[in-house]
Amino acid sequence: MNSEIDPDAKLRSLDDLVRERDAWRREGKTVVWTNGCFDLFHAGHARALAGAKSLGDVLVVGLNSDASVRRLKGGARPLIGERDRAAMLGALAAVDRVVIFDKERCDRELAALAPDIWTKSGDYTPDSLDPVERAAVEAGGGRIVITPLVPGLSTTLLVKKIQRHDPEKIVSAACTLVLNRRRELLMVATQYADTVKWGLPGGGQTHGELLPETARRETYEETGLDVAIDGHLGVIERIEPDLGLHLVLHLFRGTVTPAAEDRTDFSSRPEPAIREVAWFSEKRMRSQPGIIMGRRLWLENGYAPDGWPRYVLMHPGEE
Numbered sequence: 001m002n003s004e005i006d007p008d009a010k011l012r013s014l015d016d017l018v019r020e021r022d023a024w025r026r027e028g029k030t031v032v033w034t035n036g037c038f039d040l041f042h043a044g045h046a047r048a049l050a051g052a053k054s055l056g057d058v059l060v061v062g063l064n065s066d067a068s069v070r071r072l073k074g075g076a077r078p079l080i081g082e083r084d085r086a087a088m089l090g091a092l093a094a095v096d097r098v099v100i101f102d103k104e105r106c107d108r109e110l111a112a113l114a115p116d117i118w119t120k121s122g123d124y125t126p127d128s129l130d131p132v133e134r135a136a137v138e139a140g141g142g143r144i145v146i147t148p149l150v151p152g153l154s155t156t157l158l159v160k161k162i163q164r165h166d167p168e169k170i171v172s173a174a175c176t177l178v179l180n181r182r183r184e185l186l187m188v189a190t191q192y193a194d195t196v197k198w199g200l201p202g203g204g205q206t207h208g209e210l211l212p213e214t215a216r217r218e219t220y221e222e223t224g225l226d227v228a229i230d231g232h233l234g235v236i237e238r239i240e241p242d243l244g245l246h247l248v249l250h251l252f253r254g255t256v257t258p259a260a261e262d263r264t265d266f267s268s269r270p271e272p273a274i275r276e277v278a279w280f281s282e283k284r285m286r287s288q289p290g291i292i293m294g295r296r297l298w299l300e301n302g303y304a305p306d307g308w309p310r311y312v313l314m315h316p317g318e319e
Contacts, residue, residue: 008083010090011098017060018112020097024058033115033142035062035106037069038085039078046092048121051147053094055117061089062109065102072104075217107136114140121147178219178227178254215252227254236297238314251308 012020024031034052038045038061053059063086069078078085086098101109110118110133118137120129124146137144209217212229219227233251285299301308 008087008090010095011086011100014099014101014109014112017097017099021113029058030056030117031058031060031113031115032056032117032119033060033062033110033113033137034119034121035064035101035109036121037064037073037078038089039069039073039080041080041085041088044121048147049089049092049094052119053096055119055145058096059094060097060099060113060115061095062106063089063098063100064104065100068102068104075214075221105130105133107132110136110142111140115142117145118142119145119147177233177251178225178256211250212252215250215254219254225256227256229254233308234310234312236312236314239316 021031032052032055034049036045049059049061063082064072066078066082069082080088082100086100089095089098099109107130115137118133126134126144126146129144134144212232216227216229219225230253233253236247236249236251238247282299285295289295297309297312
């Protein structure tokens with residue numbers, strides 16, 4: 001007896017699924033659709049999928065591709081590649097078929113498959129669902145079922161827990177220094193919920209990515225500015241034993257055209273209380289102690305990038 005599991009046994013293209021859908025319709029089977037990233041699979045996912053399967057005969061799972069997860073969650077995600085995530089889903093008895101889709105929404109797949117039921121987990125209401133996806137379901141005669149999330153279970157929370165308790169965790173990020181015509185410094189960073197302290201920018205370096213590419217990508221993702229990377233300025237390193245983090249920040253010098261600088265409206269960026277960008281004057285930097293890791297170095301060297309030290313090891317909590 002062969003005990004091996006074919007990881008792709010339930011994975012289908014959309015065209016193949018549409019052909020199977022015709023057969024299921026003739027057999028009078030109820031087709032249920034649910035979708036998500038399913039990155040770092042946990043008990044909340046398992047319960048949601050089991051609940052979805054209980055609504056019908058065939059459960060089809062739409063899986064966000066790696067590219068769409070990055071657009072939705074940031075450059076540090078997914079933690080698990082799309083084919084491995086598809087294999088994990090396919091190993092579950094509740095899941096009958098898996099299809100990978102490459103956009104942020106799955107209206108094309110919903111319109112083609114015309115499921116009898118579309119189920120979503122979370123704090124949604126029918127009015128707060130994606131209107132394009134909802135219209136695709138309703139146009140095909142399907143109905144929508146919303147099931148509650150399991151409190152305290154999410155991939156984001158699991159990642160934070162792992163980071164807090166892993167003393168070897170290295171957080172590597174790249175920051176681009178851009179001076180505007182008013183001699184203000186563009187800070188691309190994560191702004192904490194208290195709106196006072198700022199931390200490492202972006203989602204960090206992705207596997208196989210060169211650091212200048214990281215700096216350019218993160219600057220673009222956070223600001224919409226396409227910055228030319230002119231050179232590597234140096235590294236700030238700090239170990240925070242109480243947090244279990246080893247922080248490494250690479251600094252790059254970047255330039256942007258004045259026209260692009262004038263067009264940018266940072267106030268329109270999403271999630272302003274969590275991630276933000278701003279022009280920092282020297283006065284603002286001096287008036288806000290503790291605002292960012294390496295503040296003293298920014299004041300000494302940030303406005304004359306060529307003078308930045310190549311390597312700095314900071315004490316825990318040091319400015």
